[in-house]
Amino acid sequence: MEHESPRTVRIALGSRSYDILVGPGLIAGAGREIARRLPGARAAIVTDETVAGLHLPALLASLGAAGLEATPIVLPAGERTKSFEQLVALVDRLLELRLERGDAVIALGGGVIGDLAGFAAGIVKRGMRFVQVPTTLLAQVDSSVGGKTGINSPRGKNLVGVFHQPDLVIADTSVLDTLAPREFAAGYAEMVKYGLIDRPDFFAWLEENRPAIFAGGAQRAEAVAQCCRAKAVVVEEDEREDGRRALLNLGHTFGHALEAGVAYDPARLVHGEGVAIGMALAHRFSARLGLCPPEDAARAAAHLEAAGLPTRIGQIPGAGFTCEALMGKIAQDKKVKRGRLTFILTRGIGQSFVSDDVDPAKVEAFLKDEIDAR
Amino acid sequence: MEHESPRTVRIALGSRSYDILVGPGLIAGAGREIARRLPGARAAIVTDETVAGLHLPALLASLGAAGLEATPIVLPAGERTKSFEQLVALVDRLLELRLERGDAVIALGGGVIGDLAGFAAGIVKRGMRFVQVPTTLLAQVDSSVGGKTGINSPRGKNLVGVFHQPDLVIADTSVLDTLAPREFAAGYAEMVKYGLIDRPDFFAWLEENRPAIFAGGAQRAEAVAQCCRAKAVVVEEDEREDGRRALLNLGHTFGHALEAGVAYDPARLVHGEGVAIGMALAHRFSARLGLCPPEDAARAAAHLEAAGLPTRIGQIPGAGFTCEALMGKIAQDKKVKRGRLTFILTRGIGQSFVSDDVDPAKVEAFLKDEIDAR
Numbered sequence: 001m002e003h004e005s006p007r008t009v010r011i012a013l014g015s016r017s018y019d020i021l022v023g024p025g026l027i028a029g030a031g032r033e034i035a036r037r038l039p040g041a042r043a044a045i046v047t048d049e050t051v052a053g054l055h056l057p058a059l060l061a062s063l064g065a066a067g068l069e070a071t072p073i074v075l076p077a078g079e080r081t082k083s084f085e086q087l088v089a090l091v092d093r094l095l096e097l098r099l100e101r102g103d104a105v106i107a108l109g110g111g112v113i114g115d116l117a118g119f120a121a122g123i124v125k126r127g128m129r130f131v132q133v134p135t136t137l138l139a140q141v142d143s144s145v146g147g148k149t150g151i152n153s154p155r156g157k158n159l160v161g162v163f164h165q166p167d168l169v170i171a172d173t174s175v176l177d178t179l180a181p182r183e184f185a186a187g188y189a190e191m192v193k194y195g196l197i198d199r200p201d202f203f204a205w206l207e208e209n210r211p212a213i214f215a216g217g218a219q220r221a222e223a224v225a226q227c228c229r230a231k232a233v234v235v236e237e238d239e240r241e242d243g244r245r246a247l248l249n250l251g252h253t254f255g256h257a258l259e260a261g262v263a264y265d266p267a268r269l270v271h272g273e274g275v276a277i278g279m280a281l282a283h284r285f286s287a288r289l290g291l292c293p294p295e296d297a298a299r300a301a302a303h304l305e306a307a308g309l310p311t312r313i314g315q316i317p318g319a320g321f322t323c324e325a326l327m328g329k330i331a332q333d334k335k336v337k338r339g340r341l342t343f344i345l346t347r348g349i350g351q352s353f354v355s356d357d358v359d360p361a362k363v364e365a366f367l368k369d370e371i372d373a374r
Numbered sequence: 375m376e377h378e379s380p381r382t383v384r385i386a387l388g389s390r391s392y393d394i395l396v397g398p399g400l401i402a403g404a405g406r407e408i409a410r411r412l413p414g415a416r417a418a419i420v421t422d423e424t425v426a427g428l429h430l431p432a433l434l435a436s437l438g439a440a441g442l443e444a445t446p447i448v449l450p451a452g453e454r455t456k457s458f459e460q461l462v463a464l465v466d467r468l469l470e471l472r473l474e475r476g477d478a479v480i481a482l483g484g485g486v487i488g489d490l491a492g493f494a495a496g497i498v499k500r501g502m503r504f505v506q507v508p509t510t511l512l513a514q515v516d517s518s519v520g521g522k523t524g525i526n527s528p529r530g531k532n533l534v535g536v537f538h539q540p541d542l543v544i545a546d547t548s549v550l551d552t553l554a555p556r557e558f559a560a561g562y563a564e565m566v567k568y569g570l571i572d573r574p575d576f577f578a579w580l581e582e583n584r585p586a587i588f589a590g591g592a593q594r595a596e597a598v599a600q601c602c603r604a605k606a607v608v609v610e611e612d613e614r615e616d617g618r619r620a621l622l623n624l625g626h627t628f629g630h631a632l633e634a635g636v637a638y639d640p641a642r643l644v645h646g647e648g649v650a651i652g653m654a655l656a657h658r659f660s661a662r663l664g665l666c667p668p669e670d671a672a673r674a675a676a677h678l679e680a681a682g683l684p685t686r687i688g689q690i691p692g693a694g695f696t697c698e699a700l701m702g703k704i705a706q707d708k709k710v711k712r713g714r715l716t717f718i719l720t721r722g723i724g725q726s727f728v729s730d731d732v733d734p735a736k737v738e739a740f741l742k743d744e745i746d747a748r
Binding site (some may be wrong): 091096125159 | 458462465466469470496497498499500501522524527528530533534535536537
């Protein structure tokens with residue numbers, strides 16, 4: 001375990017401001033950091049069976065050393081845990097523990113645990129304190145910044161939830177060593193996204209430092225901190241997602257359609273992989289519209305491929321996609337206004353923009369060619 | 375139906391500011407007011423079986439005339455509707471209607487409907503637009519101001535919810551004519567509360583105008599508007615209930631204990647009646663502590679009694695209360711700190727204050743005498 005001092009990213013949201021601490025080995029000091037910010041608080045640690053086996057003993061030891069009384073609540077691992085059923089059970093457990101508003105829910109896990117625990121923290125007693133200890137790369141650079149919490153409904157993903165900002169996020173970059181390579185790469189796709197949105201220098205830095213980030217050096221913590229900062233800038237401007245925050249959806253309109261197309265089967269496609277293909281598609285589509293130099297689209301795709309990520313629809317294992325099905329999913333993605341589609345397009349590496357005037361016929365023709373290009 | 379122009383109470387909460395319109399016959403113009411504030415929105419009207427029979431046709435006609443597409447969702451009447459089960463069903467229904475963030479949930483009913491519908495509006499798509507059309511006096515002067523929403527848990531009332539401010543409140547004072555006298559009186563107790571907290575002039579005005587308010591004259595609308603304004607001042611200062619907002623709990627610590635003591639059986643005691651007895655107790659207890667002139671305590675009780683409200687524990691029908699049981703309930707009311715109780719006490723009519731240093735032994739001795747004084 002390394003002992004450099006952590007990087008601190010401050011999220012400035014007035015009375016809801018908070019710190020993200022980023023660095024290797026931070027769980028060992030988590031108790032001290034939490035106790036300092038929430039003196040006298042009790043805590044419940046919400047985690048899943050997989051993460052509990054790996055990191056719960058270290059977190060409990062750290063909280064205990066800081067004199068923080070904490071009760072673990074261990075849930076099943078997997079996306080199905082983001083349900084009303086699990087939410088109701090979790091809320092009841094928190095009430096049973098007689099936790100008060102000033103007490104803390106600590107989410108130890110990936111996006112599923114963070115979203116569910118954050119939602120519960122947001123509604124018990126109309127809002128408890130909330131601490132995130134994200135254990136996946138995706139959660140460290142995406143889900144833990146911005147205050148979005150929620151669960152899935154049988155009618156769609158993330159359709160129910162609240163905005164509930166955490167009081168502290170502890171991103172321990174050492175825990176990422178326990179991730180499967182495919183899961184690490186999926187999180188890396190969201191890292192690349194920040195470069196592609198509006199940080200060409202960061203994209204170039206990633207091209208150079210990708211191997212070191214995967215290997216776990218100081219560059220990994222630096223990259224996570226940079227991404228949190230990048231997302232923070234957007235969230236601070238647009239906490240409730242009315243405008244500029246839409247840029248964070250780069251690659252997500254195509255990506256969500258692909259995820260829905262495989263019925264969210266993680267064996268075929270995980271979220272980050274969908275975003276990787278979606279970003280490659282957004283760049284090639286922008287090139288086809290004459291907005292983006294083709295060499296920039298190729299450069300974006302090349303970097304994603306170097307990281308082991310898919311960039312073409314044909315790379316998704318299993319049965320083929322039809323253009324009609326994908327267009328149908330895109331139309332459902334809440335981004336249609338008077339027959340025109342809202343998309344994130346780009347003029348080149350780090351030059352993305354929101355377009356709410358995309359001709360569906362052009363998207364359809366483009367997708368047809370992409371599906372055929374196997 | 376009268377046609378004077380409505381009183382408007384503005385709740386100033388920055389980007390979450392909204393208007394409360396108060397006056398007789400306002401439902402007839404509700405569609406126009408909603409369409410003006412939420413152009414292009416679709417709506418779901420959440421109501422209960424009792425209120426639907428009385429006021430839903432008028433509201434639907436008004437929305438239709440304004441070109442507002444609205445779907446009614448009719449739930450069972452009564453406190454049991456404030457449950458996770460009903461919340462999940464309501465959320466699913468709103469999603470089934472494919473309503474978006476910019477669309478509106480309209481709550482047509484009393485506190486139960488407002489609390490449940492507001493909670494659903496607060497969590498569907500992480501927050502939809504919300505309009506309240508309160509149909510009880512209690513909801514018009516209390517529940518519809520302040521943004522508190524929520525449901526009950528088997529572990530206690532209102533333990534789960536969010537703060538979600540409405541976009542508009544339409545308090546049609548004519549609909550109060552359909553209330554049972556006991557229900558009107560219970561709402562009136564919360565009106566008296568605003569006078570007793572810090573508005574001695576308003577209390578004196580109520581003493582003079584009570585018969586007119588019950589009869590339904592212009593004084594009724596004036597009284598409702600005054601109460602909304604009084605609550606607004608408190609909420610604006612303390613939106614998330616950390617400090618001064620506690621004054622709104624005048625009469626509620628004793629009141630909640632009494633409600634819990636009858637197991638929330640509305641045949642024995644409704645909330646407003648519990649508050650009436652609680653306020654009389656708070657005044658007599660303050661007098662006993664030498665804080666409040668005994669004649670002020672007598673005056674507060676006399677006014678509540680004139681309105682047909684109970685002011686003594688012995689007036690609650692059914693089996694007697696024990697001092698031990700009441701003290702136990704008070705201790706559970708989240709207001710104990712290091713063995714001292716937090717109470718709202720008073721120095722006289724309109725001179726209430728928060729005391730977090732009340733000796734439980736003195737409360738117990740006082741309650742014992744009150745229970746014996748049949």
